[in-house]
Amino acid sequence: MTYGRKVFDLRRRLAGVVDTRRAPQTSAALVAAAVFYTGLLRIRSFNALEPRLREKPFLRLVGAAPERLCLCSVDTLGRSLSQMGLDSVRAVLVEMVHKAERNKVFREGWHGALRYVAIDGWEPFSSRHRHCSECLVRRVSVKDKDGTIRTVPEYYHRYAVALLIDERFDLVVDIEPVLPKDLRPLVVKGKGPTARLVKASLDEGELTAATRLIKRVKRTFGWIDVVVGDALYANGPFLTTLDSLGLAGVIIARKEHEEPLREVLHLWKDQAPHKIVEDDKAHERIALWDCRDLETLSTYEGKIRCVRGCVTRLRRPDDPPSTWCILVTGKATRLAPEKVLAVARARWHIENTGFHQWTTRWRLGHVFRHHPDALRSLFWLFFAAYDLLTLFQYLQLRSYGRDCGNNVTRTISRLIDQMLDELACWQHLTWDTS
């Protein structure tokens, strides 16, 4: 608590959250604090939170005691969440990342002293019953009791997520929902005098949402240098967008029959590896091929570098090596080929530490309130809690982590258990974090 307040001015950040309710008895700032701590303490639902809204330790935590005996109902929390000013609630997360940057947390950068953001799609939940105006929908097959198979609509939300990655930890920097067709901007159909504006016929793709996201990320965090993405992003228009934003790209490529991979694989067909790296720490031997200045992708005007890495695990020599092909643009082209591979492999952070942990540990798969803006606001607050805990764990609690073994996820869970236990006795700011 002291760390959050002293280092990140958490109280003031949460106090800046507003909503559009008229003369509410419980301010949006108190609601935001309650939701933030629900995330931090991994309280599994608003039902589980309800009794705490009348308990002194929780009221002290959110800054409502001793004036109040009860914060509000969970319905009020939901109503406030769905009416929160999106910029005001996103600012809690944004300011935390800005502050970490000002405090030189990322000072050294990572490979090549560059700052990397991984981008990916994330689907926190789906439902056959409840839906809202921003739900995407797909048809799925279900089997009835009598064995007949029919298709029913399944509603879900999908987000593009941007995660700052480095060798120590990953921080969420922003999210953007993938929009259903009804909410997409109108498109121009036809040409000349017969041109007209029509509704989009399909839900938006992840790429469109991710493009919106990455533009906002660069506007907000000008110091980010490189975007790391999976094969979905290996296309000319996306690489062109990165160029126009002054961002470099490290993007996995899989389509062997499409440019520029087709050309370069042909070129490398009979070539021995250009470089072999032995990594004693990871017990790996890495064979690398490297080709610069490819210009065969017609939808991209710049030059692309392509790196292929073949990783053999020395302790399991019978396993087939895993192969990665990576497209590199912009200033990331200055990296050594083994560094390019290390960055691309780190993209798996986003799936392993990020997505897996969020749904298994952070209750992000639980629908606290099914409303488009309530979901955005809740995720931004939960991710602010995730970032704060991550920074605290890696920058302040290093010895605690060592004492608890090397399972990071379990260490965090133990820490939260202890925080919950100690909540009841927590009266004042007593920890010295200097």
Ligand SMILES: [Zn+2]
């Ligand atoms: Zn929905």
